[in-house]
Amino acid sequence: NAGVTQTPKFRILKIGQSMTLQCTQDMNHNYMYWYRQDPGMGLKLIYYSVGAGITDKGEVPNGYNVSRSTTEDFPLRLELAAPSQTSVYFCASSYGDTQYFGPGTRLTVL
Amino acid sequence: AQSVAQPEDQVNVAEGNPLTVKCTYSVSGNPYLFWYVQYPNRGLQFLLKYITGDNLVKGSYGFEAEFNKSQTSFHLKKPSALVSDSALYFCAVRDMRGYNKLIFGAGTRLAVHP
Numbered sequence: 001n002a003g004v005t006q007t008p009k010f011r012i013l014k015i016g017q018s019m020t021l022q023c024t025q026d027m028n029h030n031y032m033y034w035y036r037q038d039p040g041m042g043l044k045l046i047y048y049s050v051g052a053g054i055t056d057k058g059e060v061p062n063g064y065n066v067s068r069s070t071t072e073d074f075p076l077r078l079e080l081a082a083p084s085q086t087s088v089y090f091c092a093s094s095y096g097d098t099q100y101f102g103p104g105t106r107l108t109v110l
Numbered sequence: 111a112q113s114v115a116q117p118e119d120q121v122n123v124a125e126g127n128p129l130t131v132k133c134t135y136s137v138s139g140n141p142y143l144f145w146y147v148q149y150p151n152r153g154l155q156f157l158l159k160y161i162t163g164d165n166l167v168k169g170s171y172g173f174e175a176e177f178n179k180s181q182t183s184f185h186l187k188k189p190s191a192l193v194s195d196s197a198l199y200f201c202a203v204r205d206m207r208g209y210n211k212l213i214f215g216a217g218t219r220l221a222v223h224p
């Protein structure tokens with residue numbers, strides 16, 4: 001089991017560019033989540049999904065979009081990158097109460 | 111509003127000494143509480159959780175946490191710290207609105223000195 005995998009590990013974007021952060025889990029979990037981690041702020045929930053075809057906004061969804069066409073994949077899309085989106089992004093999946101996290105993507109927007 | 115507070119940005123402890131990382135919470139109803147650890151350049155790893163039952167919960171790597179309902183606290187403890195325990199620790203509470211969402215504290219950096 002690879003668990004939760006994320007690509008890329010690092011990325012530098014210019015303001016206004018777009019990109020997709022990939023997340024895949026091989027544990028057949030229905031629930032998946034995207035968080036961003038900013039220094040001293042903990043993790044903030046961006047979007048979550050309770051199954052294929054079902055997504056909903058979290059605490060900080062502005063500037064992001066998601067889709068969930070399969071159980072395994074939950075990509076996060078940034079359409080017009082802004083410096084405020086510089087952060088570390090974590091994907092997670094859950095079975096029951098426990099969430100399992102990917103290794104993260106460090107994104108810098110310049 | 112639901113929230114989690116970790117009052118210390120950093121905790122310093124000497125190797126071999128006991129450690130405590132503090133967490134308090136605010137939710138209505140019975141809380142589901144969690145501790146996660148993040149090592150440098152890694153994702154978060156689950157340490158332990160409290161759902162119901164015994165107030166003292168044992169987890170991975172020799173960590174334990176004590177649930178105190180009257181003080182709305184869930185402090186993480188270890189009897190004897192190791193240098194390898196140095197990491198960022200997050201307390202979290204399950205969002206009562208469902209879907210196993212978590213509300214995280216800001217994190218506490220634990221530094222264990224030889």
